[in-house]
Amino acid sequence: MIDIKLIRENPELVQKGLQNKNDKSDIDEILNLDIQRREKLQLVEDLKAKRNSASQQIGKLKQAGESTDSIMAEMKQVSDDIKKIDDEIREVNEKFQSKLSWLPNLPHETTPIGKTTDDNVETKTWQPDDFEFKSDFKKLDHVELGKKLGILDFERGAKISGSGFPVYVGKGATLERALINFMLDFHLQKHDYKEIFPPFMVNADSMFGTGQLPKMQDDMYHCEKDGMYPIPTAEVPITNMHRDEILTEKQLPIKYVGYTACFRREAGSYGKEFRGLLRVHQFNKVEMVKFVQPENSYDELEKLVKDVEEILHALKIPYRILSLCSGDLSFAASKCYDIETWSPAENKWLEASSCSNFEDFQARRANIRFRKKDEKKPIFLHTLNGSGLATSRLMVSILENYQTPEGKIIVPKALQKYTSFNIIE
RNA sequence: GGAGAGGUGGGAGAGUGGCUGAAUCCACCGGUUUGCUAAACCGGCGUACUGAUAACUCGGUACCGAGGGUUCGAAUCCCUCCCUCUCCGCCA
Numbered sequence: 392m393i394d395i396k397l398i399r400e401n402p403e404l405v406q407k408g409l410q411n412k413n414d415k416s417d418i419d420e421i422l423n424l425d426i427q428r429r430e431k432l433q434l435v436e437d438l439k440a441k442r443n444s445a446s447q448q449i450g451k452l453k454q455a456g457e458s459t460d461s462i463m464a465e466m467k468q469v470s471d472d473i474k475k476i477d478d479e480i481r482e483v484n485e486k487f488q489s490k491l492s493w494l495p496n497l498p499h500e501t502t503p504i505g506k507t508t509d510d511n512v513e514t515k516t517w518q519p520d521d522f523e524f525k526s527d528f529k530k531l532d533h534v535e536l537g538k539k540l541g542i543l544d545f546e547r548g549a550k551i552s553g554s555g556f557p558v559y560v561g562k563g564a565t566l567e568r569a570l571i572n573f574m575l576d577f578h579l580q581k582h583d584y585k586e587i588f589p590p591f592m593v594n595a596d597s598m599f600g601t602g603q604l605p606k607m608q609d610d611m612y613h614c615e616k617d618g619m620y621p622i623p624t625a626e627v628p629i630t631n632m633h634r635d636e637i638l639t640e641k642q643l644p645i646k647y648v649g650y651t652a653c654f655r656r657e658a659g660s661y662g663k664e665f666r667g668l669l670r671v672h673q674f675n676k677v678e679m680v681k682f683v684q685p686e687n688s689y690d691e692l693e694k695l696v697k698d699v700e701e702i703l704h705a706l707k708i709p710y711r712i713l714s715l716c717s718g719d720l721s722f723a724a725s726k727c728y729d730i731e732t733w734s735p736a737e738n739k740w741l742e743a744s745s746c747s748n749f750e751d752f753q754a755r756r757a758n759i760r761f762r763k764k765d766e767k768k769p770i771f772l773h774t775l776n777g778s779g780l781a782t783s784r785l786m787v788s789i790l791e792n793y794q795t796p797e798g799k800i801i802v803p804k805a806l807q808k809y810t811s812f813n814i815i816e
Numbered sequence: 817g818g819a820g821a822g823g824u825g826g827g828a829g830a831g832u833g834g835c836u837g838a839a840u841c842c843a844c845c846g847g848u849u850u851g852c853u854a855a856a857c858c859g860g861c862g863u864a865c866u867g868a869u870a871a872c873u874c875g876g877u878a879c880c881g882a883g884g885g886u887u888c889g890a891a892u893c894c895c896u897c898c899c900u901c902u903c904c905g906c907c908a
Contacts, residue, residue: 433867436865436876436878439876439878447835453834464888470889
């Protein structure tokens with residue numbers, strides 16, 4: 392949520408930021424509702440003050456045994472007026488809150504201005520020193536490899552659930568599990584995160600808190616009967632752990648890491664991108680979430696990216712980092728880095744991680760604050776998260792990069808102690 | 817799914833129509849005393865919205881699980897919903 396005070400004080404700045412984010416919302420309408428709302432509020436609160444003091448007086452008069460009929464009749468009228476204005480306020484307020492909840496976060500000043508993915512800025516590329524994968528044989532893509540080795544079964548996934556629900560089989564399943572465990576252990580042991588294993592379904596308040604609702608409604612699965620949403624990312628349950636809480640300065644920064652399955656409808660994105668594991672409805676992801684003091688959040692974002700990079704260094708997967716442009720930023724983000732891993736068969740980069748600073752946007756929605764020494768009021772903290780990483784895209788890069796000319800897969804060294812086999816054939 | 821009990825400030829817990837934004841205790845913060853620590857004593861201690869002020873602050877309103885209702889007036893009475901706990905049933 393954008394601070395209404397910022398909109399009041401600096402509407403041009405907010406409007407500009409929204410435009411840079413390709414958002415067409417009109418600030419004037421919100422400001423107008425805000426004025427209406429405050430005018431009515433003042434009116435009704437004066438009446439309530441009047442009623443409160445009269446009521447107190449009635450109490451005293453009654454105790455003294457005096458008549459209260461005329462004043463009670465007068466207050467009856469006041470109460471009726473109050474009820475009417477309160478109804479009007481509720482109506483205006485609902486409209487106001489709803490408009491406000493559709494506004495995306497504003498881009499940070501270091502976020503490159505741009506409209507589309509073409510405007511994203513590459514900040515780094517990396518490949519292992521002993522890059523042994525560039526040999527010149529014809530690389531099979533992950534779908535062919537998966538079929539040939541019997542480790543991925545898309546047809547049966549489609550039968551039991553639908554397209555976009557892959558089945559991992561045999562050593563494929565073990566490799567997937569190894570990858571998850573490796574990444575969790577790595578972040579726990581090397582980066583000092585606390586592990587969380589959250590629910591995979593959340594309520595609407597949680598979805599609102601992290602910014603999925605109301606705007607992304609159609610991108611999510613929804614169990615209407617129970618009002619539950621299967622999570623699109625662990626960011627949602629983990630960030631909402633501290634919803635409506637006031638933390639202490641000492642507790643910060645809080646660093647959580649958790650594995651969850653992720654569920655996405657991916658409405659309207661069928662086509663070539665959907666091939667194999669490239670875009671699926673259910674995938675696995677290890678996610679890092681941080682709660683930090685505002686002045687530290689951009690340092691923490693850089694550290695978050697480093698944490699992701701170290702995983703890829705250990706796995707020896709080539710990658711590049713993009714600083715997303717304003718137009719490509721997600722709804723809640725102020726700044727975001729995408730980390731993309733190399734797929735030699737697809738001959739392109741695949742987004743495997745996204746590291747974002749939401750500043751206080753989510754904290755406002757989810758009402759997450761902390762108490763700071765010498766500050767009278769609790770302060771909204773900053774939240775960040777990053778995938779560390781999503782296994783489906785990573786799996787594509789692993790299979791394709793680690794294939795041999797014979798069509799076997801060498802298990803990356805870092806994963807071998809988790810798989811207990813070194814090769815898939 | 818059935819039956820019962822309950823939801824009050826950071827925590828424990830009082831309060832059954834006006835003097836209660838809420839006793840008391842604990843925690844926390846500041847101070848006094850004291851070799852240090854502790855103890856004791858004194859003081860402070862919710863949040864949001866809104867208005868005034870250059871600011872320190874001051875005023876108004878709201879909040880006792882949520883939403884409605886009754887009433888001049890609701891933590892307190894009524895209705896609906898949600899959640900927690902106990903027992904029974906079902907179940908991985």
